[in-house]
Amino acid sequence: MRTRVLPYLLVGAVLALTCSAGVRADGGGNTAAPPDDRGTASDEPGSEQPAERGPGWETLWEMSVPHEAGRPFDLLDGAGVHVGADGALLVSHSGVVDVFDLATGALRFSVDPPLQVHSMAQLGNVVLVHSADDPRGAVRRYSDIVTAYDASSGALLWQQRGGPEGTLQPGEDGALRDTTVVLTERGAAWVGPSYLSGQDPVTGEWTWGREDDQQDCVADGVAATRGHALLLRECPDGDTVVEAVDPASGSPAWRQELGPLEEPRLSVTPDLVAVNHVTGGRPTVVVLDEAGETVTQATIQDPEFLAEMGITLLGRDEQNVYLVNGATLYALNAKAGEISWQRSTRWRGWWEGLWRTEGGDVVSVGGNGNWYDTAALGRPAESVVTDPDGRQYDVPLPNRGDPVGHGGDVLVTATRGSDGTRLSALRLRPDLHPEPVGLGGVPAAEWPDACALLSDDALGILGAERGTDYERLPVDDSREVNGTTLPHVPACRFASASGSAEELFEVGVRWVARDAETARRIAGGGLPWGVWEGELRALGSDSLLYGVASGPAGGFESVIMARGREVIVVVGRERELVLRVGELLASATDG
Structure with missing residues (x-):
């Protein structure tokens, strides 16, 4: 089992564009959300009331992979991560496909596809790999190869010449440009603009084939549910039609004629189908079940609806259907056909980090985003969890990773470092941490006063070395972190008596982790390509300097360090100054 964690990463801090960013103060959650009436209770010994607990991410496993594998699969170089439909994690890199168990991280097998990987999929006991000598999909389909492997052992099941444009698992959809393989629990369907055929994914035998009898209706979209291959068609009379094909027989399973629609789009989950359109300027959605029943x-009554982005279908419960447009989550009351509530998911476009868990929560995970946002340095990646009642919680991840895939209740993140990439499998637990969940279960009282991190003696030493006196300037608006107000300021500026900009620096406590190991990973993870990386070195018995990053001409220098459970960032104009401040911060814990 290749589930070894990388050594502490040699990383650098991203440049600070301003020295006034402090700690990010998003306010946490959505102000329109109903109040969370759970309250916050003390978790300290002797408290009369047991602490309320809230959602948190637990780490199931971690492993090291090459840099190229630390992202969602990219067909241009045939590398990246793809989560299968039934519990497999497919990782393509260096011409190899490794197949892991998503729940445990155990390596099932590794295979060497004959050509560069073009697409990967897994359903049931089959892993399907399409490899090509031209990943950009040129005309030489005769040289493409599709290979099927046993999903448990890696044994070769079959191999054939010729390849599809893409492969879809249940819950996936796409544009129909050329032949697409649609994997379902009832078999595989090869769907093209004019011809459809069926295949047994275990044996590779062709089971049926027929010409498309609806060729006068242009098929624009194709999708997969558990039991059907779906086609979204636009017909000459202007009508939009959704057709479901049975992959086992090739027969039409059902057909829904939706009438003339403007800009129809298809979105599916494994057991639901949605067609959204903007007819007459009004965004409208029709949701069908697997049997084609409505x-x-x-109609979405929202003036900020982004018509160009369409709707992504997330799932349903007994009352609501859940949809996303841009960064807005809608709970649509299925019986009334009206919006029950809507919330901000905060991030737009991270589809690998947006889904509805098996427990019914909608999760939105942000990536590292703007590398030059000093407020994000030293902070874990963030997620917003929305429960079925619309209550929202800011829940930090235990790392600085980007979302690269999800399956069931498992989120896969990738954290890049100087000597490789770490994949982490995380699972959301509803009661993992005591309040406040926005601080990862660490009591707010354990966040130190940033202005007190440098003692009077330390400031005196620094002032003597620099030939000036320093004054503490608390950053009062930094107290709010993920919806929790801290008792002390986590950011403090230090200005010289002369007012020189060269002597100005800021010390920010960006995070207090539950343990020193987590603090080190957060401090050392998720920095961008091309950043100058300083030498990892110990500044004290429990302090590690992870590096310094330089900004453009006239910019700032940033140093990021882990000091025990604290992640601290120092920002200033001079590298020597911020390094010296880091040394003084470390010596404070050793003295």
Whole structure:
């Protein structure tokens, strides 16, 4: 099992564009959300009331992979991560496909596809790999190869010449440009603009084939559910049609004629189908079940609806259907055909980090985003968890990773470092941490006063070395972190008596982790390509300097360090100054 964690990464801090960013103060959650009536209770010994607990991410496993594998699969170089439909994690890199168990991280097998990987998929006991000598999809389909492997052992099941444009698992959809393989629990369907055929994914035998009898209706979209291959068609009379094909027989399973629609789009989950359109300037959605029966339909009454982005279908419960447009989550009451509530997911476009868990929560995970945002330095990646009642919680991840895939209740993140990339499998637990969950279960009282991190003696030493006196300037607006107000300021500026900009620096406590190991990983993870990386070195018995990053001409220098459970960032104009401040901060814990 290749589930070894990398040594502490040699990383650098990203440049600070200003020295006034402090700690990010998003306010946490959505102000329109209903109040969370759980309250916050003390978790300290002797408290009369047991602490309320809230959601948190637990780490299931971690492993090291090459840099190229630390992202969602990219067909341009055939590398990256893809989560299968039934519990497999497929990692393509260096011409090899490693197949892991998503729940445990155990390596099932490794295979060497004959050509560069073009697409990967897994359903049931089959892993399907399409490899090509031209990943950009040129005309030489005769040289493409599709290979099927046993998903447990890696044994070769079959191999054939010729390849599809792409492969879809249940819950995936896409544009139909050329032949697409649709994997379902009832078999595989090869769907093209004019011809459809069926295949047994275990044996590779062709089971049926027929010409498309609806060729006058242009198929624009294709999708996979558990039991059907779906086609979204636009017909000459202007009508939009959704057709479901049975992959086992090739027969039409059902057909829904939706009438003339403007800009129809298809979105699916493994057991739901949604067609959204903007007809007459009004965004409207029709939701069908696997049998083609209408679940609900509604017009979205939201002036900020982004028509160009369409709707992504997330799932449903007994009352609501959950949809996303841009950064807005909608709970649509299926019976009434009206919006029950809507919330901000905060981030737009991170589809690998946006889904509805098996427990019914909608999770939105942000990546590292703007590398030059000093407020993000030293902070873990963030997630927003929205429960079925619309309550929202800011829940930090235990790392600085970007979301690269998800399956069931498991989120896979990738954290880049100087000597490789770490994949982490995380699972959301509803009661993992005591309040406040926005601080990862660490009591707010354990966050130190940033202005007190440098003692009077330390400031005196620094002032004597620099030939000036320093004054502490608390950053009062830094107290709010993920919806929790801290008792002390986590950011403090230090200005010289002369007012020189060269002597100005800021010390920020960006995070207090539950343990020193987590603090080191957060301090050392998720920095961008091309950043100058300083030498990892110990500044004290429990302090590690992870590096210094330089900004453009006239910019700032940033140093990031882990000091025990604290992640601290020092920002200033001079590298020597911020390094010296880091040394003084470390010596304070050793003295």
